[in-house]
Structure formats: structure tokens, C-alpha cells
Amino acid sequence: MNTPLIASEISEAVLAQLRKAAEEMLQRAYAPYSHFPVGAALLTGSGRIFQGCNIENAAYPSGLCAEAVAIGQMIATLGSRPIRAAYIACKGHSPAWPCGSCRQRLNEFASPTMWVYTATLAGSPQRMAFSDLLPNSFGAMNLQKGGCQ
Numbered sequence: 001m002n003t004p005l006i007a008s009e010i011s012e013a014v015l016a017q018l019r020k021a022a023e024e025m026l027q028r029a030y031a032p033y034s035h036f037p038v039g040a041a042l043l044t045g046s047g048r049i050f051q052g053c054n055i056e057n058a059a060y061p062s063g064l065c066a067e068a069v070a071i072g073q074m075i076a077t078l079g080s081r082p083i084r085a086a087y088i089a090c091k092g093h094s095p096a097w098p099c100g101s102c103r104q105r106l107n108e109f110a111s112p113t114m115w116v117y118t119a120t121l122a123g124s125p126q127r128m129a130f131s132d133l134l135p136n137s138f139g140a141m142n143l144q145k146g147g148c149q
């Protein structure tokens with residue numbers, strides 16, 4: 001029998017940990033240009049949490065999104081792991097879903113049942129299945145079997 005490696009539901013306790021980890025990053029964000037701090041926390045299949053914040057740059061396109069930094073933390077620490085859930089925190093008035101580039105970055109490591117949560121500091125989290133945030137995605141599967149050759 002095939003046992004699923006990744007459970008799809010996230011407990012309230014783990015969600016609270018994820019939220020805390022993402023919100024903690026709002027203090028570290030380097031966002032002197034947009035004044036829009038973002039914190040991200042990623043939960044791996046094995047229960048580890050990786051954090052990231054946005055890091056802006058005077059040459060604007062060289063800035064990094066919080067999700068990209070959190071993915072970098074995961075890769076540098078553990079290597080590639082399936083991400084079970086991502087939590088994005090911001091101080092704004094409305095929750096911030098990952099930008100298009102970050103959806104693609106997350107797609108590289110998303111577990112098939114990955115959840116994305118987002119909330120402002122005051123609000124309760126909204127949740128979407130990652131597959132609904134980036135439907136018909138382009139990914140590693142497209143490059144298998146020699147790609148276009």
C-alpha cells in the first residue's frame with residue numbers, strides 16, 4: 001500500500017507556529033524603498049520551518065522577495081524539500097498573496113497538496129491551495145524526457 005508522504009491538513013498549532021515565524025520576519029525586512037515589509041515562512045514535509053523577509057536594493061530589480069529568501073534558507077540548510085505550506089505576512093491593510101514570480105519559485109518545491117496562507121497582522125489567515133494560485137503551471141515535468149528534443 002502506498003502511504004502518502006505528505007499530509008494535507010495543517011493543525012492549528014502548526015499554523016500558529018508558521019504565522020509567528022512569518023510575522024517575526026516583518027521586523028527583519030529591509031524595505032526602505034517600498035516601505036512594504038513582507039515575511040514568509042515555509043513548512044517542509046518533515047515539519048521544519050524556514051523564514052525569509054524581503055530585501056530591497058537601490059537598484060530596484062535586484063531586490064528579493066520574502067518567499068525567495070525563505071526558499072534560499074531552506075535550500076542552504078536542508079537542500080530541496082517538498083513544501084507543505086507557506087505563510088505570507090504583511091503589515092498592509094489587505095493580505096498579500098505571493099507575486100507571480102514567487103508563485104513560480106514556490107512551484108519548484110511545492111508538494112502536490114501545498115497550502116498558501118496569508119494575513120495582515122490583525123486579520124485571520126486566508127488559505128488557498130497552491131494549485132489554485134498557479135494553475136496549469138510550468139515545472140520540472142515539462143523538462144523531462146529531453147524537453148523539446
Ligand code: THU
Pocket residue numbers: 031034036037038053054055056063064065066067096097098099102
Ligand atoms: N514582495 C514580497 O516580498 N513578496 C511578494 O510575493 C510580493 C512582493 C515584496 C517585494 C518588495 O520588496 C515589496 O514587497 C513591494 O513590492
